[in-house]
């Protein structure tokens with residue numbers, strides 16, 4: 001027994017290396033209640049490519065996301081610009097702070 005579940009686990013467990021390539025992760029803290037929230041942005045859906053005409057300061061990708069924690073109803077907004085290879089060029093937040 002247990003073999004079937006073990007197989008399922010193997011299917012749904014994503015190798016660590018793969019996860020880091022598909023997601024960009026941020027840790028933020030809510031200004032209202034202090035909750036730390038881990039934000040995972042999917043490179044292929046949450047993050048959009050900046051079109052040629054709109055490129056600002058070398059930004060290749062752009063992320064705009066609303067985050068709601070579990071402890072209060074304070075909405076946090078983040079806006080992040082990425083250069084080639086998803087290195088962060090600039091990031092802005094309202095309603096919370098980035099935790100380094």
Ligand SMILES: [Zn+2]
Nearest residue numbers: 030033069072
């Ligand atoms: Zn909060």
